[in-house]
Amino acid sequence: MSERPPEPRPKVTPGPRDALDPARPDGIRVLVATPYRVGFFGCLGVLTAYVLVEAALQVSSILLMVLVALFLSVGLNPLVELITRRRVPRVVAVLLVFLLLAAAMSLVVLAVAPVFTSQLDELLRNAPRWLAQLRTNPVVAELDAQYQVITRVSDFLSSGDLIQTLFGGLLGAGQFIANALVATLVTLVLTLYFMSSMPSIKQVVYQFSPASQRARVRYLADQIFNRVGSYLTGMFVVVVTAGVLSFIFLTVIGLGEYALAVAAVVSILSFIPLVGSTMSLVLVTLVCLTSSVPLGIAGLVYYLIYQQFEAYVLYPRVMATSVKVPGPVTVIAALAFGTLLGIVGALIAVPTAAALLILYREVLIPRLDRS
Numbered sequence: 001m002s003e004r005p006p007e008p009r010p011k012v013t014p015g016p017r018d019a020l021d022p023a024r025p026d027g028i029r030v031l032v033a034t035p036y037r038v039g040f041f042g043c044l045g046v047l048t049a050y051v052l053v054e055a056a057l058q059v060s061s062i063l064l065m066v067l068v069a070l071f072l073s074v075g076l077n078p079l080v081e082l083i084t085r086r087r088v089p090r091v092v093a094v095l096l097v098f099l100l101l102a103a104a105m106s107l108v109v110l111a112v113a114p115v116f117t118s119q120l121d122e123l124l125r126n127a128p129r130w131l132a133q134l135r136t137n138p139v140v141a142e143l144d145a146q147y148q149v150i151t152r153v154s155d156f157l158s159s160g161d162l163i164q165t166l167f168g169g170l171l172g173a174g175q176f177i178a179n180a181l182v183a184t185l186v187t188l189v190l191t192l193y194f195m196s197s198m199p200s201i202k203q204v205v206y207q208f209s210p211a212s213q214r215a216r217v218r219y220l221a222d223q224i225f226n227r228v229g230s231y232l233t234g235m236f237v238v239v240v241t242a243g244v245l246s247f248i249f250l251t252v253i254g255l256g257e258y259a260l261a262v263a264a265v266v267s268i269l270s271f272i273p274l275v276g277s278t279m280s281l282v283l284v285t286l287v288c289l290t291s292s293v294p295l296g297i298a299g300l301v302y303y304l305i306y307q308q309f310e311a312y313v314l315y316p317r318v319m320a321t322s323v324k325v326p327g328p329v330t331v332i333a334a335l336a337f338g339t340l341l342g343i344v345g346a347l348i349a350v351p352t353a354a355a356l357l358i359l360y361r362e363v364l365i366p367r368l369d370r371s
Contacts, residue, residue: 064344065183069190071348074225075232076101076191077198094195102188108264220362227354234318235271241314242306243267246284249302253295258287272346275338277307325354 056063076097083093194201202221209217247263250256265283269276281303288299325333333353337345 061183064341065187066190067348068344069187070194071228071351072101072187072191072232073194073198074228075351076195076229077225078229078233080195080198091196094192097195098188098192101191105184105188108268114261220358223358223362224355227358228351231351231354237318238310238314239267239270242270242280242310245306246280249299250284250287253288253298255287255291255295262287272338275334275346277310281307325350325357329353329357 080090080093080097083096084090088096202225205221206214206218243263243266246266247259250259250262255262262284266280269280269283272279281300284303285296285300289296330350330353333349334346337349337352339345341348
Protein backbone atom coordinates (compact mmCIF):
# COMPACT_ATOMS: atom_id res chain seq x y z
CA MET A 1 0.00 0.00 0.00
CA SER A 2 1.56 3.25 -1.12
CA GLU A 3 2.11 5.96 1.40
CA ARG A 4 0.00 9.01 1.12
CA PRO A 5 2.07 12.07 0.11
CA PRO A 6 2.12 14.83 2.70
CA GLU A 7 -0.25 17.65 2.13
CA PRO A 8 1.34 20.91 1.00
CA ARG A 9 1.78 23.45 3.71
CA PRO A 10 -0.57 26.38 3.28
CA LYS A 11 1.14 29.60 2.34
CA VAL A 12 0.70 32.25 4.96
CA THR A 13 0.57 35.83 3.81
CA PRO A 14 1.80 38.04 6.61
CA GLY A 15 -0.42 40.86 7.65
CA PRO A 16 0.51 44.17 9.18
CA ARG A 17 0.86 42.62 12.61
CA ASP A 18 3.09 39.79 11.32
CA ALA A 19 5.46 42.27 9.68
CA LEU A 20 6.14 43.80 13.07
CA ASP A 21 6.28 40.57 15.05
CA PRO A 22 9.65 38.74 15.21
CA ALA A 23 7.79 35.38 15.46
CA ARG A 24 5.93 34.91 12.15
CA PRO A 25 3.22 32.23 11.92
CA ASP A 26 5.21 30.41 9.23
CA GLY A 27 8.19 30.01 11.56
CA ILE A 28 10.43 32.58 9.82
CA ARG A 29 11.95 35.17 12.08
CA VAL A 30 12.39 38.65 10.68
CA LEU A 31 14.40 41.56 11.96
CA VAL A 32 12.21 44.32 13.23
CA ALA A 33 13.22 47.51 11.39
CA THR A 34 13.03 49.96 14.27
CA PRO A 35 14.51 53.44 13.85
CA TYR A 36 17.16 52.65 16.47
CA ARG A 37 18.41 49.58 14.61
CA VAL A 38 18.45 51.40 11.26
CA GLY A 39 20.44 54.26 12.76
CA PHE A 40 22.82 51.92 14.61
CA PHE A 41 23.70 49.80 11.60
CA GLY A 42 23.84 52.90 9.38
CA CYS A 43 26.39 54.47 11.74
CA LEU A 44 28.41 51.23 11.71
CA GLY A 45 28.50 51.34 7.89
CA VAL A 46 29.63 54.96 7.86
CA LEU A 47 32.30 54.23 10.49
CA THR A 48 33.58 51.24 8.49
CA ALA A 49 33.81 53.33 5.32
CA TYR A 50 35.65 56.10 7.22
CA VAL A 51 38.18 53.63 8.67
CA LEU A 52 38.82 52.12 5.22
CA VAL A 53 39.35 55.55 3.66
CA GLU A 54 41.75 56.58 6.44
CA ALA A 55 43.67 53.33 6.06
CA ALA A 56 43.96 53.88 2.30
CA LEU A 57 45.26 57.42 2.90
CA GLN A 58 47.82 56.15 5.39
CA VAL A 59 49.24 53.67 2.89
CA SER A 60 48.75 55.89 -0.17
CA SER A 61 52.50 56.20 -0.75
CA ILE A 62 52.86 52.41 -0.71
CA LEU A 63 49.93 52.01 -3.08
CA LEU A 64 51.50 54.53 -5.46
CA MET A 65 54.80 52.62 -5.41
CA VAL A 66 52.95 49.38 -6.16
CA LEU A 67 51.04 51.10 -8.99
CA VAL A 68 54.22 52.52 -10.55
CA ALA A 69 56.01 49.17 -10.25
CA LEU A 70 53.09 47.32 -11.83
CA PHE A 71 52.93 49.87 -14.64
CA LEU A 72 56.67 49.54 -15.31
CA SER A 73 56.54 45.75 -15.22
CA VAL A 74 53.62 45.61 -17.67
CA GLY A 75 55.38 48.08 -19.93
CA LEU A 76 58.68 46.20 -19.84
CA ASN A 77 57.07 42.78 -20.24
CA PRO A 78 57.06 42.95 -24.09
CA LEU A 79 60.84 43.43 -24.00
CA VAL A 80 61.15 40.42 -21.70
CA GLU A 81 59.00 38.32 -24.04
CA LEU A 82 61.05 39.50 -27.01
CA ILE A 83 64.20 38.16 -25.34
CA THR A 84 62.53 34.90 -24.29
CA ARG A 85 61.49 34.25 -27.90
CA ARG A 86 65.20 33.92 -28.65
CA ARG A 87 65.28 30.82 -26.43
CA VAL A 88 66.57 32.70 -23.39
CA PRO A 89 65.12 31.59 -20.01
CA ARG A 90 62.63 34.04 -18.58
CA VAL A 91 64.66 34.48 -15.39
CA VAL A 92 67.68 35.58 -17.42
CA ALA A 93 65.53 37.86 -19.61
CA VAL A 94 63.96 39.53 -16.56
CA LEU A 95 67.39 40.03 -15.00
CA LEU A 96 68.78 41.59 -18.19
CA VAL A 97 65.85 44.02 -18.52
CA PHE A 98 66.04 44.91 -14.84
CA LEU A 99 69.78 45.59 -15.03
CA LEU A 100 69.18 47.76 -18.10
CA LEU A 101 66.53 49.77 -16.22
CA ALA A 102 68.73 50.14 -13.13
CA ALA A 103 71.72 51.21 -15.26
CA ALA A 104 69.65 53.85 -17.07
CA MET A 105 68.37 55.29 -13.78
CA SER A 106 71.88 55.28 -12.29
CA LEU A 107 73.31 57.10 -15.29
CA VAL A 108 70.60 59.75 -15.03
CA VAL A 109 71.28 60.28 -11.32
CA LEU A 110 75.06 60.40 -11.80
CA ALA A 111 74.70 62.88 -14.65
CA VAL A 112 72.21 65.18 -12.93
CA ALA A 113 73.16 65.17 -9.25
CA PRO A 114 76.65 66.81 -9.42
CA VAL A 115 75.59 69.53 -11.87
CA PHE A 116 72.34 70.16 -9.98
CA THR A 117 74.18 70.50 -6.67
CA SER A 118 76.82 72.87 -8.05
CA GLN A 119 74.27 74.98 -9.91
CA LEU A 120 72.04 75.25 -6.84
CA ASP A 121 74.99 76.26 -4.68
CA GLU A 122 76.04 78.87 -7.25
CA LEU A 123 72.48 80.17 -7.45
CA LEU A 124 72.23 80.61 -3.68
CA ARG A 125 75.64 82.33 -3.53
CA ASN A 126 74.89 84.75 -6.37
CA ALA A 127 71.27 85.48 -5.50
CA PRO A 128 72.07 88.26 -2.93
CA ARG A 129 74.32 90.01 -5.49
CA TRP A 130 71.62 89.81 -8.16
CA LEU A 131 69.05 91.19 -5.73
CA ALA A 132 71.39 94.03 -4.81
CA GLN A 133 71.69 94.94 -8.48
CA LEU A 134 67.92 95.32 -8.65
CA ARG A 135 68.16 98.29 -6.28
CA THR A 136 69.85 100.30 -9.03
CA ASN A 137 66.42 100.58 -10.64
CA PRO A 138 64.65 103.65 -9.14
CA VAL A 139 61.21 102.01 -9.12
CA VAL A 140 62.51 98.85 -7.46
CA ALA A 141 64.56 100.88 -4.97
CA GLU A 142 61.48 102.91 -3.99
CA LEU A 143 59.38 99.77 -3.53
CA ASP A 144 62.15 98.15 -1.50
CA ALA A 145 62.46 101.22 0.71
CA GLN A 146 58.75 101.05 1.41
CA TYR A 147 58.23 97.28 1.81
CA GLN A 148 61.79 95.92 2.33
CA VAL A 149 61.09 92.97 0.01
CA ILE A 150 64.61 92.66 -1.41
CA THR A 151 66.15 93.13 2.03
CA ARG A 152 64.04 90.37 3.53
CA VAL A 153 64.77 87.97 0.66
CA SER A 154 68.51 88.69 0.84
CA ASP A 155 68.55 88.13 4.61
CA PHE A 156 66.56 84.93 4.18
CA LEU A 157 68.96 83.51 1.57
CA SER A 158 72.09 84.51 3.46
CA SER A 159 70.86 83.28 6.85
CA GLY A 160 70.67 79.63 5.83
CA ASP A 161 66.96 79.32 6.64
CA LEU A 162 66.13 78.00 3.16
CA ILE A 163 66.86 74.37 4.02
CA GLN A 164 65.08 74.80 7.36
CA THR A 165 61.97 76.09 5.59
CA LEU A 166 61.97 73.50 2.80
CA PHE A 167 62.92 70.36 4.70
CA GLY A 168 62.79 71.22 8.40
CA GLY A 169 66.55 71.52 8.85
CA LEU A 170 69.37 69.12 8.10
CA LEU A 171 67.48 66.26 9.75
CA GLY A 172 64.46 66.94 7.57
CA ALA A 173 66.61 67.11 4.44
CA GLY A 174 68.24 63.82 5.37
CA GLN A 175 64.85 62.21 5.92
CA PHE A 176 63.64 63.52 2.55
CA ILE A 177 66.65 62.02 0.74
CA ALA A 178 66.35 58.75 2.66
CA ASN A 179 62.63 58.47 1.86
CA ALA A 180 63.32 59.13 -1.82
CA LEU A 181 66.02 56.46 -1.92
CA VAL A 182 63.85 53.93 -0.09
CA ALA A 183 60.90 54.62 -2.39
CA THR A 184 63.11 54.15 -5.45
CA LEU A 185 64.61 50.89 -4.16
CA VAL A 186 61.21 49.50 -3.16
CA THR A 187 59.77 50.41 -6.57
CA LEU A 188 62.67 48.69 -8.35
CA VAL A 189 62.34 45.55 -6.21
CA LEU A 190 58.57 45.43 -6.82
CA THR A 191 59.16 45.91 -10.54
CA LEU A 192 61.58 42.99 -10.57
CA TYR A 193 59.09 40.80 -8.69
CA PHE A 194 56.16 41.75 -10.96
CA MET A 195 58.21 41.15 -14.11
CA SER A 196 59.30 37.71 -12.94
CA SER A 197 55.75 36.70 -11.97
CA MET A 198 53.90 38.38 -14.83
CA PRO A 199 52.53 35.08 -16.29
CA SER A 200 51.11 34.19 -12.85
CA ILE A 201 49.60 37.65 -12.48
CA LYS A 202 47.90 37.30 -15.86
CA GLN A 203 46.48 33.91 -14.87
CA VAL A 204 45.06 35.40 -11.67
CA VAL A 205 43.41 38.16 -13.70
CA TYR A 206 41.94 35.60 -16.09
CA GLN A 207 40.55 33.46 -13.26
CA PHE A 208 38.47 36.35 -11.91
CA SER A 209 36.10 35.81 -14.84
CA PRO A 210 33.56 32.98 -15.30
CA ALA A 211 34.80 29.94 -17.20
CA SER A 212 32.33 30.57 -20.03
CA GLN A 213 33.75 34.07 -20.63
CA ARG A 214 37.40 33.38 -19.84
CA ALA A 215 38.53 33.34 -23.47
CA ARG A 216 36.97 36.76 -24.03
CA VAL A 217 38.50 38.16 -20.85
CA ARG A 218 41.88 36.74 -21.84
CA TYR A 219 41.65 38.52 -25.19
CA LEU A 220 40.71 41.86 -23.60
CA ALA A 221 43.38 41.60 -20.90
CA ASP A 222 46.06 40.77 -23.47
CA GLN A 223 44.94 43.79 -25.52
CA ILE A 224 45.29 46.04 -22.47
CA PHE A 225 48.70 44.63 -21.55
CA ASN A 226 49.89 45.11 -25.13
CA ARG A 227 48.67 48.70 -25.21
CA VAL A 228 50.55 49.55 -22.01
CA GLY A 229 53.71 47.96 -23.39
CA SER A 230 53.29 49.79 -26.69
CA TYR A 231 52.81 53.06 -24.82
CA LEU A 232 56.10 52.67 -22.98
CA THR A 233 57.82 51.75 -26.24
CA GLY A 234 56.42 54.88 -27.89
CA MET A 235 57.39 57.02 -24.92
CA PHE A 236 60.91 55.62 -25.14
CA VAL A 237 61.13 56.99 -28.68
CA VAL A 238 59.79 60.40 -27.58
CA VAL A 239 62.05 60.57 -24.54
CA VAL A 240 65.21 59.61 -26.41
CA THR A 241 64.43 62.10 -29.18
CA ALA A 242 63.89 64.95 -26.70
CA GLY A 243 67.06 64.15 -24.76
CA VAL A 244 69.31 63.68 -27.80
CA LEU A 245 68.12 66.86 -29.55
CA SER A 246 68.53 68.90 -26.35
CA PHE A 247 72.04 67.50 -25.87
CA ILE A 248 72.99 68.38 -29.46
CA PHE A 249 71.54 71.89 -29.21
CA LEU A 250 73.30 72.77 -25.95
CA THR A 251 76.59 71.37 -27.23
CA VAL A 252 76.36 73.39 -30.46
CA ILE A 253 75.71 76.71 -28.69
CA GLY A 254 78.65 76.17 -26.33
CA LEU A 255 76.94 74.87 -23.17
CA GLY A 256 78.36 71.39 -23.34
CA GLU A 257 79.16 71.33 -19.59
CA TYR A 258 75.42 71.36 -18.88
CA ALA A 259 74.27 69.37 -21.91
CA LEU A 260 74.20 65.88 -20.38
CA ALA A 261 72.44 66.91 -17.17
CA VAL A 262 69.84 69.05 -18.95
CA ALA A 263 69.21 66.33 -21.53
CA ALA A 264 68.64 63.81 -18.75
CA VAL A 265 66.15 66.08 -16.97
CA VAL A 266 64.36 66.85 -20.27
CA SER A 267 64.07 63.12 -20.93
CA ILE A 268 62.50 62.53 -17.51
CA LEU A 269 60.07 65.43 -17.95
CA SER A 270 59.05 64.11 -21.36
CA PHE A 271 57.27 61.22 -19.63
CA ILE A 272 54.71 63.71 -18.26
CA PRO A 273 52.08 64.65 -20.86
CA LEU A 274 51.32 68.35 -21.42
CA VAL A 275 53.13 69.75 -18.36
CA GLY A 276 56.48 68.06 -19.01
CA SER A 277 57.05 69.87 -22.30
CA THR A 278 56.42 73.28 -20.72
CA MET A 279 58.73 72.49 -17.79
CA SER A 280 61.44 71.44 -20.24
CA LEU A 281 61.03 74.71 -22.13
CA VAL A 282 61.52 76.70 -18.92
CA LEU A 283 64.53 74.60 -17.92
CA VAL A 284 66.35 74.94 -21.26
CA THR A 285 65.63 78.67 -21.42
CA LEU A 286 66.92 79.30 -17.89
CA VAL A 287 70.08 77.29 -18.49
CA CYS A 288 70.77 79.30 -21.65
CA LEU A 289 70.05 82.58 -19.82
CA THR A 290 72.78 81.81 -17.29
CA SER A 291 75.31 82.48 -20.08
CA SER A 292 73.73 85.39 -21.96
CA VAL A 293 70.45 86.88 -23.04
CA PRO A 294 70.92 85.98 -26.76
CA LEU A 295 71.53 82.35 -25.80
CA GLY A 296 68.40 82.46 -23.65
CA ILE A 297 66.38 83.71 -26.60
CA ALA A 298 67.94 81.02 -28.79
CA GLY A 299 66.98 78.34 -26.22
CA LEU A 300 63.41 79.63 -26.10
CA VAL A 301 63.11 79.64 -29.90
CA TYR A 302 64.64 76.17 -30.17
CA TYR A 303 62.26 74.60 -27.68
CA LEU A 304 59.21 76.33 -29.15
CA ILE A 305 60.12 74.80 -32.51
CA TYR A 306 60.74 71.41 -30.90
CA GLN A 307 57.38 71.58 -29.11
CA GLN A 308 55.61 71.98 -32.45
CA PHE A 309 57.60 69.08 -33.90
CA GLU A 310 56.81 66.84 -30.93
CA ALA A 311 53.13 67.83 -30.69
CA TYR A 312 52.23 67.62 -34.38
CA VAL A 313 54.74 65.19 -35.89
CA LEU A 314 56.49 62.89 -33.42
CA TYR A 315 53.91 62.25 -30.68
CA PRO A 316 50.86 61.68 -32.93
CA ARG A 317 52.77 59.30 -35.21
CA VAL A 318 54.14 57.27 -32.32
CA MET A 319 51.01 57.18 -30.17
CA ALA A 320 48.54 56.70 -33.01
CA THR A 321 50.13 53.35 -33.85
CA SER A 322 50.83 52.26 -30.27
CA VAL A 323 47.93 53.18 -27.96
CA LYS A 324 45.38 54.57 -30.47
CA VAL A 325 44.10 57.25 -28.09
CA PRO A 326 42.61 60.41 -29.65
CA GLY A 327 44.24 63.72 -28.79
CA PRO A 328 41.32 65.19 -26.81
CA VAL A 329 41.09 62.02 -24.71
CA THR A 330 44.82 62.26 -23.98
CA VAL A 331 44.46 65.85 -22.76
CA ILE A 332 41.42 65.09 -20.58
CA ALA A 333 43.00 61.95 -19.11
CA ALA A 334 46.28 63.74 -18.32
CA LEU A 335 44.47 66.61 -16.59
CA ALA A 336 42.12 64.34 -14.62
CA PHE A 337 44.69 61.78 -13.47
CA GLY A 338 47.30 64.49 -12.85
CA THR A 339 44.86 66.27 -10.54
CA LEU A 340 44.00 63.07 -8.67
CA LEU A 341 47.43 61.41 -8.37
CA GLY A 342 49.96 64.10 -9.28
CA ILE A 343 52.94 63.10 -11.41
CA VAL A 344 52.14 59.39 -11.07
CA GLY A 345 48.64 60.04 -12.38
CA ALA A 346 49.99 61.97 -15.35
CA LEU A 347 52.34 59.08 -16.14
CA ILE A 348 49.62 56.44 -16.18
CA ALA A 349 46.91 58.64 -17.70
CA VAL A 350 47.41 57.66 -21.37
CA PRO A 351 47.65 53.85 -20.90
CA THR A 352 44.66 53.96 -18.54
CA ALA A 353 42.68 55.87 -21.14
CA ALA A 354 43.75 53.29 -23.75
CA ALA A 355 42.50 50.46 -21.52
CA LEU A 356 39.17 52.19 -20.95
CA LEU A 357 38.78 52.76 -24.69
CA ILE A 358 39.36 49.04 -25.31
CA LEU A 359 36.59 48.18 -22.84
CA TYR A 360 34.34 50.79 -24.45
CA ARG A 361 34.88 49.48 -27.97
CA GLU A 362 34.94 45.77 -27.20
CA VAL A 363 32.37 45.49 -24.40
CA LEU A 364 30.03 48.46 -24.16
CA ILE A 365 29.38 49.15 -27.85
CA PRO A 366 28.60 45.47 -28.76
CA ARG A 367 26.29 45.24 -25.75
CA LEU A 368 24.46 48.40 -26.82
CA ASP A 369 24.21 47.13 -30.39
CA ARG A 370 22.56 43.91 -29.19
CA SER A 371 20.01 45.74 -27.06
